[in-house]
Structures are given as C-alpha cells and as structure tokens.
Amino acid sequence: MQLPWLWRKLRPAAAQAELAALAKPGFVEEAVPSMEAVYRFALRLTRGDEAEAEDVVQETFIRAYRAWERYTPGTSCRSWLFTICRNEFLRMRQRETRHTHVNEAEIDLESEALAAAAIYGQAAAADPERVFFESLVDAEITGAIDALPEEYRETIVLSDLQGLTTPEIAAVLGVPVGTVKSRVYRARRLLQQHLYKYALEMGYLGR
Amino acid sequence: MKHGKEMLHCHEVIAQLWGYIDGDLTAERAEQIREHLDMCSRCFPLYDFHRAFLAFLSQVGQRPLPPLLRRRIFQRLLEEEAGGTVA
Numbered sequence: 001m002q003l004p005w006l007w008r009k010l011r012p013a014a015a016q017a018e019l020a021a022l023a024k025p026g027f028v029e030e031a032v033p034s035m036e037a038v039y040r041f042a043l044r045l046t047r048g049d050e051a052e053a054e055d056v057v058q059e060t061f062i063r064a065y066r067a068w069e070r071y072t073p074g075t076s077c078r079s080w081l082f083t084i085c086r087n088e089f090l091r092m093r094q095r096e097t098r099h100t101h102v103n104e105a106e107i108d109l110e111s112e113a114l115a116a117a118a119i120y121g122q123a124a125a126a127d128p129e130r131v132f133f134e135s136l137v138d139a140e141i142t143g144a145i146d147a148l149p150e151e152y153r154e155t156i157v158l159s160d161l162q163g164l165t166t167p168e169i170a171a172v173l174g175v176p177v178g179t180v181k182s183r184v185y186r187a188r189r190l191l192q193q194h195l196y197k198y199a200l201e202m203g204y205l206g207r
Numbered sequence: 208m209k210h211g212k213e214m215l216h217c218h219e220v221i222a223q224l225w226g227y228i229d230g231d232l233t234a235e236r237a238e239q240i241r242e243h244l245d246m247c248s249r250c251f252p253l254y255d256f257h258r259a260f261l262a263f264l265s266q267v268g269q270r271p272l273p274p275l276l277r278r279r280i281f282q283r284l285l286e287e288e289a290g291g292t293v294a
Contacts (some may be wrong), residue, residue, distance in 0.1 A: 040268055044268065065284055117221045120253050124252065133263055142267060160261055160265060161265065
C-alpha cells in the first residue's frame with residue numbers, strides 16, 4: 001500500500017543516496033528539491049505539453065548542474081532554476097526572448113482594478129450564493145491559464161501559482177518591477193474574465 | 208469617521224485592492240483600507256472574492272513530478288558527473 005506522506009518524508013534522503021556521486025556541493029540539497037516546482041512551471045510555459053515540458057525540465061537541471069558555480073548560495077535557488085528553465089524553453093522553441101503580444105504601456109493599474117471589480121459585479125449578480133470558480137475543475141483552470149498570452153501566463157504562474165515575490169519575478173523575466181505588477185493585475189483580470197465567461201457558458205452560474 | 212481622519216471612498220479602495228491583498232501598500236494606507244472594508248458592504252465582498260480567487264489559484268496545477276522523469280534526470284546528472292562535457 002502506498003504511503004505518500006512517508007514517501008515524501010523519505011524522498012530527500014533517497015535523492016541524496018541516489019545522487020551521492022554528484023561532486024558539486026549543495027546541488028542535491030538545494031536544487032533537486034525544486035524539481036517538481038520547475039516541472040509545474042514548465043508545464044504552463046508549454047501550455048500543457050507534457051513531453052515538451054519534460055525535455056525542458058531535463059535540460060534545465062543539466063544546465064543548472066553545469067553552471068552551479070554561478071548560483072549564489074543563500075539566494076532563491078528556485079528562482080534561479082526558473083530563469084534557466086524559461087531560457088531553455090525559449091531556446092528550444094528558438095524564439096526571440098523579446099516578442100510583443102501586448103502593449104505594456106497601455107496597462108493602467110487603476111483601470112485594471114476597476115475592470116476586475118466589474119467582472120465580480122457581473123458574477124455576483126448571476127450567482128450571489130456561490131463563488132463561481134469553485135465549480136471549475138483543475139483542468140479547466142489550467143486551460144484558461146494556458147490560453148493567456150505568454151507574458152501574462154508566465155507572470156501570473158510565477159506570482160500566484162508559484163508564489164514568487166515581485167523582485168524575484170522581475171529577475172526571472174528580465175523586466176522592471178513595475179512591469180511585473182501591471183502584468184499580474186491584468187493577468188488576474190483576464191483570467192477572472194475568461195473563467196466567468198466559461199462558467200456562464202457551461203451553466204455553472206445561477207443554478 | 209469618529210477619529211476625524213480622512214475616510215477613503217470606495218473608488219479609491221477598489222483601485223488599490225490588489226495592492227492591499229499583495230501587501231504592497233504602506234502600513235497607513237493598508238490600515239485605511241482595512242477600516243473601509245470592515246464597514247463597506249460593497250467593497251468587502253469584492254475583497255473577499257479576490258482573496259478567495261488568489262487562494263484558489265495557489266492550489267491550481269499541482270501536478271506531481273512523474274517518477275520516470277525524475278529517474279531520467281537523475282540518470283543524466285550522473286552521466287554528466289561521470290564525464291559529460293562540463294561548460
């Protein structure tokens with residue numbers, strides 16, 4: 001019988017044993033535990049393409065091991081790995097690191113906040129008892145996230161799914177802190193809008 | 208209102224709601240917003256909705272790392288250590 005909690009307890013020790021041959025100090029203790037988080041990030045970068053995500057994660061850890069001397073101990077290893085992961089993803093897709101899907105200058109934080117309030121107002125009017133997103137299953141939410149333009153998707157994933165701080169996200173994406181905030185606000189609003197419309201179409205609201 | 212300090216309007220509160228939830232605001236502004244939310248029947252539900260939405264998002268997409276992927280990466284790391292090209 002599987003005892004998942006026991007496995008999770010033992011796993012770090014198992015990794016240490018299996019990877020005892022790795023000579024570079026600290027890699028097993030600091031980088032390997034983030035492998036699952038990197039996988040989850042890669043899945044959203046690839047919009048749910050598991051095979052591509054697995055390749056990205058593998059390349060991320062090989063490169064991270066090669067470049068381990070360049071990691072500064074005490075800083076967020078997870079953020080460092082996310083940076084490598086994203087670069088790997090872009091490299092494997094042979095995309096330019098700069099590409100414009102959005103006009104950042106257009107985003108006004110206050111307007112975004114008001115737009116989000118309007119969506120809530122609509123949703124609450126349709127279904128005052130329930131919080132509409134709770135009726136959605138995980139695949140529907142990740143589907144909605146995957147439908148976001150790349151800049152918003154990667155930002156909201158790092159912020160609201162992975163819980164990175166704004167400066168950490170800015171470092172991973174190579175953009176100013178202000179850009180991170182405006183993208184997060186808009187991404188949240190777009191996601192709420194998408195999910196509300198979806199819930200409406202599926203008849204989840206107002207039952 | 209009782210203390211004679213300036214109360215925020217709903218419009219101002221809504222405009223800064225994400226900032227409030229994210230902990231980006233000054234202590235003073237956060238306190239003003241908290242006081243407004245405590246007594247505003249329009250703004251509080253919106254705040255509660257946003258807060259619940261973010262709490263919900265934090266639980267989304269929690270796919271476990273596939274054991275075979277983990278094994279494959281471990282294997283590659285060991286190969287790398289054994290004599291792959293080290294940049």
